[in-house]
Amino acid sequence: MSFNNLDTLYRQVIMDHYKTPRNRGTLEGNTLTVDMNNPTCGDRIQLQLQVTDGKVEDAKFDGEGCSISMASASMMTQAIKGKPVEEALEMSEGFSHMMLGEEVDEEALGFDDIVALQGVSKFPARIKCATLAWKAMEKGVKEE
Numbered sequence: 001m002s003f004n005n006l007d008t009l010y011r012q013v014i015m016d017h018y019k020t021p022r023n024r025g026t027l028e029g030n031t032l033t034v035d036m037n038n039p040t041c042g043d044r045i046q047l048q049l050q051v052t053d054g055k056v057e058d059a060k061f062d063g064e065g066c067s068i069s070m071a072s073a074s075m076m077t078q079a080i081k082g083k084p085v086e087e088a089l090e091m092s093e094g095f096s097h098m099m100l101g102e103e104v105d106e107e108a109l110g111f112d113d114i115v116a117l118q119g120v121s122k123f124p125a126r127i128k129c130a131t132l133a134w135k136a137m138e139k140g141v142k143e144e
Contacts, residue, residue: 013116017071022078023060034140038128043069047077047136051144056080056088059137066129068120073133075114085141092134099127 027048037044043065050058059077063070076095080088094109101121106114120130 007119010116010119013113014067014071017074017113018067021061021070021074023074023081024062025060026062027058027060032140032144034136034143036132036136036139038065038069038132040125040128041066043129043132045069045073045133045136047073047133047140049137049140051085051141054085056083056085056141061133061136065132066126068117068126069129069132072114072117072130075112075117076133076137079110079112079114080137085144088137088141092138095134096131099131 027050029050032049032051034047034049035044036047043063045061045063045065047061048059049056059081061073061077063073079091083091091109091111094104094106094111095114095117098104098106098111098118099121104111106118117130120126
């Protein structure tokens with residue numbers, strides 16, 4: 001597949017998660033709730049996690065922001081559901097490395113749609129948009 005076709009595919013994946021976000025909403029019951037924002041561009045997220053016995057049972061988010069921040073939140077919540085906290089944190093670390101333009105083993109990390117965000121690393125001003133939900137997840141599980 002040529003670079004232009006791959007770039008177009010990645011844009012489509014990002015827009016799909018932005019227009020039809022997965023796991024948008026709120027959780028009932030005992031949840032970890034983290035509110036974060038990016039004052040530079042106005043993105044804001046409220047992330048809710050249900051963590052039981054060291055496992056992310058469920059994850060939902062709400063907020064407002066650009067297509068990159070909202071798509072990233074959708075992809076992240078989808079990816080970490082059902083995962084042990086340690087694995088979710090490893091994914092977050094790998095995502096941070098990917099945002100810095102470093103090589104990561106996307107398959108081993110279970111990134112699936114998340115690889116569509118790798119092009120963001122070329123735009124330093126947008127990296128905070130892409131990492132907002134991930135940073136919220138890190139903060140939430142570390143405060144648990």
